[in-house]
Amino acid sequence: MFSAATIDSGATAWVLVSAALVAFMTPGLAFFYGGMVRSKNVLGMLMQNVFAMGLISVLWALVGFSLAFGGTGSLIGNFDFVAMKGLGTLAELPGYTGDFALVVPVLAFFGYQMMFAVITPALITGATADRLKFGAYAILIGAWSVIVYPVVAHWVFSPNGWLFKRGALDFAGGAVVHINAGAAALAVIMVLGNRRSWPREAMPPHNLPFTMLGTGILWFGWFGFNAGSALAANGLAAQALVNTHLAAAAAMLSWLAIEKVKTGHFTTLGAASGAVAGLVAITPCAGFVGGVAPIIIGLAAGIVCYLALRLKLMLKLDDSLDVIAVHLVGGILGSVLLGLFSDTSVNALGFDGAFFGGGTELLVNQVIAVVATFAFSFVVTYAVARVLNATMGIRVSPEDELAGLDQSQHAEAAYQA
Amino acid sequence: MKLITAVIKPFKIDDVKEALKAAGVQGITVTEVRGFGRQGGHTETYRGAEYQIDFVPKAKVELVVDDSNVNTVLDVITKAAATGKIGDGKIWVTNVEQVIRIRTGEQGPDAI
Numbered sequence: 001m002f003s004a005a006t007i008d009s010g011a012t013a014w015v016l017v018s019a020a021l022v023a024f025m026t027p028g029l030a031f032f033y034g035g036m037v038r039s040k041n042v043l044g045m046l047m048q049n050v051f052a053m054g055l056i057s058v059l060w061a062l063v064g065f066s067l068a069f070g071g072t073g074s075l076i077g078n079f080d081f082v083a084m085k086g087l088g089t090l091a092e093l094p095g096y097t098g099d100f101a102l103v104v105p106v107l108a109f110f111g112y113q114m115m116f117a118v119i120t121p122a123l124i125t126g127a128t129a130d131r132l133k134f135g136a137y138a139i140l141i142g143a144w145s146v147i148v149y150p151v152v153a154h155w156v157f158s159p160n161g162w163l164f165k166r167g168a169l170d171f172a173g174g175a176v177v178h179i180n181a182g183a184a185a186l187a188v189i190m191v192l193g194n195r196r197s198w199p200r201e202a203m204p205p206h207n208l209p210f211t212m213l214g215t216g217i218l219w220f221g222w223f224g225f226n227a228g229s230a231l232a233a234n235g236l237a238a239q240a241l242v243n244t245h246l247a248a249a250a251a252m253l254s255w256l257a258i259e260k261v262k263t264g265h266f267t268t269l270g271a272a273s274g275a276v277a278g279l280v281a282i283t284p285c286a287g288f289v290g291g292v293a294p295i296i297i298g299l300a301a302g303i304v305c306y307l308a309l310r311l312k313l314m315l316k317l318d319d320s321l322d323v324i325a326v327h328l329v330g331g332i333l334g335s336v337l338l339g340l341f342s343d344t345s346v347n348a349l350g351f352d353g354a355f356f357g358g359g360t361e362l363l364v365n366q367v368i369a370v371v372a373t374f375a376f377s378f379v380v381t382y383a384v385a386r387v388l389n390a391t392m393g394i395r396v397s398p399e400d401e402l403a404g405l406d407q408s409q410h411a412e413a414a415y416q417a
Numbered sequence: 418m419k420l421i422t423a424v425i426k427p428f429k430i431d432d433v434k435e436a437l438k439a440a441g442v443q444g445i446t447v448t449e450v451r452g453f454g455r456q457g458g459h460t461e462t463y464r465g466a467e468y469q470i471d472f473v474p475k476a477k478v479e480l481v482v483d484d485s486n487v488n489t490v491l492d493v494i495t496k497a498a499a500t501g502k503i504g505d506g507k508i509w510v511t512n513v514e515q516v517i518r519i520r521t522g523e524q525g526p527d528a529i
Contacts, residue, residue, distance in 0.1 A: 202468035204461055263462050273464060309465050322464060 006091075008103040010233035015104045015112050018228025021221045022115035026053050026122055028217025032272070033126050035210030036321050038203055040404025041130045042210075042414045048137055052122040055138060056145045060117045065110055067150035068117075069093060074162040077154050084110065095159030099349055103232060112228060113153075120149055120177045126321035127185035130195055130203075131401050134409040136394035140384060144184060148380050152180045152373055167362065168369035169342060169350055171240065172229035174284025174335045175373040182328025183374045185319065187382035191389050194318035196401055208268055215272040219248055222279045226286035239346055240286040243294035244279065250298030251278020251305075258306045270306075273326065277305035280330035285338045290346040297337050305330050328374075335370050339363030418513040418526060419487050420479060424452060425498040425506040427476045436497035437480070440489060443529075445480040456504035473504060481513055483526050 030049035034042045056064075061084055071078030072094050081087060090106045102109055121141035128137070155161040156170045163175075170176060195203075205211060226244040230237035255274025256266050281301035282294055289297070308325035312318065319325070339362045342353035352358030388394050395401075400408030407413065425433060430447060437445060451472035458471040482490050491508060499505050518528040 202470065204463055204468050204470075259465065263465060263467070265462050267462055269463055306465065 006101065006103060007105060008232065011231065012104045012108055014233040014237065015108045015228055015231060018224035019108070019112040019115050021224025021228065022112070022119065023053070023221075025115075025218055025221035025225065026050070026119045028214050028221055029119060029122055030214070031210045032214030032218055032276070033129065033211075033321055035207040035212075035214060036126075036205040036269075037129050038404070039206040039415060040406055042206065042406065043412050044134070044405025044409055045125060045129060047134065047410060048125040048132075049122045051134075051138065052118050052141060055142055056118040056121060057114055059142060059145050060114045064117055064145055064150050065113065067146065068113070068153040069095075069158055072160050073154075074160055074165060075155070076151055077158070095161075097159075100159050109231070112231075113157075116173060116177060116225070117145060117149055117153070120173075120181050121145055121184070123177070123181035123323055123327055124185045124188060127189050127319045127323040128192055129320035130405065131395055132188075132192060133392075133394055133396050134405075136388050136392055139392075140188070140388055140394070143384050144381060147384075148184065148377055149176075149180065152176050152377060155372070156369060163365075163369045163372060166365050166368065167351055168365040169288055169338055169362065170284045170335065170369065171287040172226045172283045174280075174331045174338070175369050178280050178283060178327040178331025179335065179370060179373045180377045182324055182331060183377035184381040185323040186317075186328065187378045188385045188394075189317055189319055191382065191385040192395055194316070195320065196398060198318045198320075199313065205269065211272055212268060215275060219245075219275060219279065222248070222283075226283060230287050236287050236347055239290055243282055243286045243289060246294040247278040247282030247285075247298035247301065248275040249278070250295045251275060251281065251302035252298075254299040254302030255306050256302075258303050262306075273322070274302045274306070277301045277326050277330045280305075280327055281334035281337070283331070284335045285341065288338060288342045288347050288350040290343055293341040293343070297334060297341065300337065301330055301333055304333050332370050332374075335366050336363070339366040418481055418516055418529065419484060420481055420511045420513045421487065421490055421494070421508060422511070423478045423494050423498065423506060423508040424450065424475050425478060425494075426500065426504060427474055429498045429500070430476050430478070433478060433494055433497045436493045437490070440493045442480060442482070442486075442490065442493075445478055448477045448479075450475050450477045454504070454507065475506060481516055481529055483529055 026049055030046045034045045037045050063082055066079050066081035067077045069077055070080040087107050087110055093106050096102045121144050153176050155163040156176050222244055223241050227237045227241040230240055252271050252274040255270050259270040260266050278298035278301045281297050305326050308329040309322055340353045340355045342350050342362055343356045344350055344352050351362045353362050354360055452475050453471050453473055461468045461470055494508055516528040517524050
């Protein structure tokens, strides 16, 4: 039985609430993306995201958590915690000792991390919109949630992981969530192929009000994503919350500014996309930076991610909803900027970045973490996608693509006339 | 009996409806449609990508009139729907074989 003395009730309450906040982000993401696709595919998008809440949660409980946080290995966890064995009474999680000791019950940490594991593969759906078979999607993310996500989570989040031990920093998942999912999205769309009429046919969003609502939910939930990662109810969580919000705000402004310069308009989709880009970029930095750093990081994210939108046209790759521009590029940007702005006076358990007297050591480690995460996720996901495509085929038939996912994959229509 | 079909600017529906009522017309049907003639479409921008949207929202007004009323109704609609700017729309007239009032079973001009 764990000692009640090590459990902080404020921290526990905050982490439990944060788990709920992050859980809410998956349906938020569903509507953020759903509004951007055409009406014949909206249920397909919503279903893929909501389904992740079902499948990934169960897989996480059965094996994902154990692979991510079990044992003392540096490359991967183990099977000690399969089916959550012993988690209810576990005194200490491997690696979470000394300065990193949890002050919340292990089960709370498990539950909180579960919501991260759920939303990460769901990010891929933005890139693959309108043409991925539902059954193939289910198997793809199921496999991914066992052989890719827990590995990267172990490397970066677990104190036993090799990137953590190197000194790479990732407060809430810039690498584990955004670079990981972004690399995977790139790999899948290379196998999946572009939409039949892309980029020739105009496919504007069918319901931007949904997208705006989804943005609000994501922004709200992100307080749990970032500030909850302090795993404590204290000044660090407060700093993370403030950083998160300011980065979103600044990124919205800079995206709108560059959009006005380039196209002559301020758009609602631009405001939403800018805010999300800022939230992505601040994710690795949230509990390691202070002062005006979140504003600078946000401003940079709005500009850089906007400019990254052209990548898909340059590569002739149909990343339908710009997962690469926002999550992959945004995650890389934030992770690298952390190498500059990290400040141990904000978080003594971090390291100083180049702007705070730390030299280039952290920056180098951040780049290593970025490259390692990208390479692993991309290669393994590409292999899984190729195998699935060779066996069951991952792309819907041309007729089904024309009819739309709602009808072809789910025998439903979103909007009855 | 003639079917008069008019495709007009959507915000002109009320003006056309009131003008027709004032002229003694007792019923019309209105549908929301999209279309283009010589009026160009417009541009929409999403994440930096410009989309040329050819179709413009319009309203289609249909009414069945007695032959003797055709010219009056055409004149009423034309005046009420016009703004003088491109995209005002078009009206055309087609023959109607039969008209029946469902409630009473009346047929022909009595049913108009």
